[in-house]
Amino acid sequence: MAMLRATTKGIVPEEPDQVITASAAHQEEWALVADHPDGFMALSAVHAPSGELVDFHWQYANPASESMLGMSLTQIRGRGLLELLPDVRARGILARYVRVVETGEPYIDEVCFPLANRPRWFRVVALKRREMLTLWFSEITRRKREEMETGFLAEVSHLLTASLDVESALHELARRCVPTLGDGCVLQVLDSGGQPLLLETVATEPAQEALLVEVMRRFTQSSAEPGPVGLLLPQDTPQLLTGVTPTLLASLTRDAEHLRLMRMLGPRSLMAVPLRARGRTLGVLALLTFSERSYEPEDLRFAEDLGDRVALSVDNVLLFREARQAVAQRDEFFTVAAHELRTPTTSLKLNVQSLLRGARRGEVGALPAPLMAKLENIDRNAGRLNALVNELLDVTRIHAGRLRLDLEEVDLTALVQDVAARFELPATQAQSPLLLHLPGPTLGMWDRLRLEQVVTNLLSNALKYGAGKPVVVRVEADAEFVRLLVRDEGIGIAPENLPRLFGRFERAVSDRHYGGLGLGLYITRQIIEALSGSVSVLSTPGAGATFTVELPRKAST
Structure with missing residues (x-):
């Protein structure tokens, strides 16, 4: 069979001395790989008059490769690589294959080609064999798809959980769906009251995006059950249209104007999944293709997984907002x-x-x-x-963040003496005498009224749970900090209750036996932290509790 070469006039037969023919050795090797499960192809080189290697022509393909590519040897034999796969030059594949033949160095790569309206991935090993380029390959589409899906879902999960700004997150999600999952995306989300919360329309081409916006404006807002992209399809169940024919499109549109706009939009394939959480529908995610690509059941399965994550995130944010x-x-x-x-x-x-x-x-x-x-x-x-x-x-x-502090010079020792004096009668009634261990003046820049409130809360707490035993109040000081310790010998606090003791409305004991709202210690902690200090507690059940307040002499504001 005469070989071809590239010239300025196109592809013409090579001279006999330039032809690389399939020798008996080639034929013998090809017979050995005929039944191999991996794809195998042999291609001969095509040189320009200058001697530059510019293309390859198919000479042999085993049955496995014919099956993978959906093309027979009869169809491809003698035809050029650039003829059947014209983008191999732009993607740099042709240059790599030329290097294999010229240097003898093997080349391994994972490449994607659109075959039968579907992106197909192959692992290709390119080798030089007797002046020919030989390609061994196996399909890895499933693995690449799983990698893509896992990575995309991980990105989506991070996107949807990184912030409570669900509107911005969903806007970005719709943008990422195109072109990864389709040529167009429509994302509709409702709030907990069934009112529109968000509508995103994205397409690869600005004209198609504008048409999507127009379709959504005209044929969804005015309908009680709009269906995905306004089509007459159920919105609460997954929908898969592998091929949108003119007849099918006419049967799903609402009127002549809707049909006209949808024909201009030109969807080839469509799938839509409801966003459902806790038994209610929060919206719909619709994906469309305008190219030759057609969705398949595995695409719908992935879209459902994506829809579940979106619905869960939206529901959580709505619950948080309601709370x-x-x-x-x-x-x-x-x-x-x-x-x-x-x-x-x-x-x-x-x-x-x-x-x-x-x-x-x-x-x-x-x-x-x-x-x-x-x-x-x-x-x-x-x-x-x-x-x-x-x-x-x-x-x-x-x-509400409105706790105001009026800082002034305060003597904590004198303040504790004044508050303790007001507790003389309650201490006598509780049979818990107050034992004060106070140094000389301990001055600091604090809010006097709020600090009185702290001491009052701690003393009231100690007398309430002191079980009729003495309550010790001690003030200590150094150059930078002062410490207030209030210790009782009462019922103590169980270890499991210590972490939540300073929370709002939290109680370490039953409110049947001890009154109060469970707010005193919460307020105490908030005041102390506002004064740049800290409060802690050590306790043993049955042996009382010691509350320690540490304050810098000058609170930072």
Whole structure:
């Protein structure tokens, strides 16, 4: 068979002395690989008049390669590599094969070719054999597909979990789907109330993207059940259209205008998966091809995996937003309720204290002892209620970032003495004497009222759980820090309760036996940390607890 060579006039027969013919040795080797499961091809070199190697022509292909490529030896024999696979030059493949023949060095690569409207991957080993180029290859499409899918899903998972800005994440996801998964992508997401949260339309070509936008605007917003891309398809079940024929397209469009726009768009294949989480549909992900590529069932399976991840992420973000909104509403309720309660409780306490003062001075005559006891009890409970209201107000301020500090020079030793003096009566009633170990003045730049609140909370806590035993209060100081230690010998704290002790509404004991909202230690920690300090606790069940506050002498602001 005459061989061909490239000239300025095209491909013409080579001179007889330039022809590389299939020798008996070649024929014998080819017979040996005829039944090999891997693909095998032999190609002869084509030289230009200058002697430059410019192309290769197929001479032999074993049955395995014919099966993999979907082309018979009869179809390809004598035809050029550039003729059947014209992009091998641009991709540098031809140059590598030329180097194999010219140097004898083997070359191994993984290459992708679109065959039968599908990207097909092959592992190719190129060798020089008796002046011919021989190619051994095996298909690795499944492995490459699995690598792509695993990598893409990993990227998507990171993208969707890296931020609570779900809108930006989904926008980026739609962009990444094109062209990796198709030529066009439509991503529709609804919020928890069924209202549109996001609509992304992406296509490889600006004109097709504009058409997608127009189709979505006209034929989805006005329909109760729009279906993917407005087509008359169920939106709550996966859909796969391997080939969108004109007849099929006409049967799925809503009217003549919809059909006209879809024909201009020109989808060749389409798949759509619902975004479902916790039994409800949150939207739909639709992917389209406008080229010869056709989707297959394995493409739909991957799209479903992708849709599941998107739905889970969207659902988690929506749940978080609902929870955050609920917390905001709760805090708003606490703020309003606390303000509303503060006025009557303050008025009640002032009136009761006025009555008590009058009774003690004899201004209202001698009151029976039981009545005096009741007034004193009302006064104590009004004070306790007022303290609870103030705690709620503090919590809402802290949560909103509105805890204000008024820094001034404060003597912690004197402050502890003043607070302890106010606790003389409660300490006597609890049968827990206060033992103070105080040095000289310990000065620092702090908020006096907030620091009083800290000492009050710690002393109140120690007397409440002190089990009628002494409470030791100690102040220590050095050049940079001061420390306040409050130790009781009461019931102690179980080890499993220590990590959550400073949380909001957390309690280490049953509220049936001990009152309070579980906010005192939470507020204490927030104040101390706002003053650039720290608070910690050491405890053994049945042997009491020691709370330690450490404060820098000058709080950073």
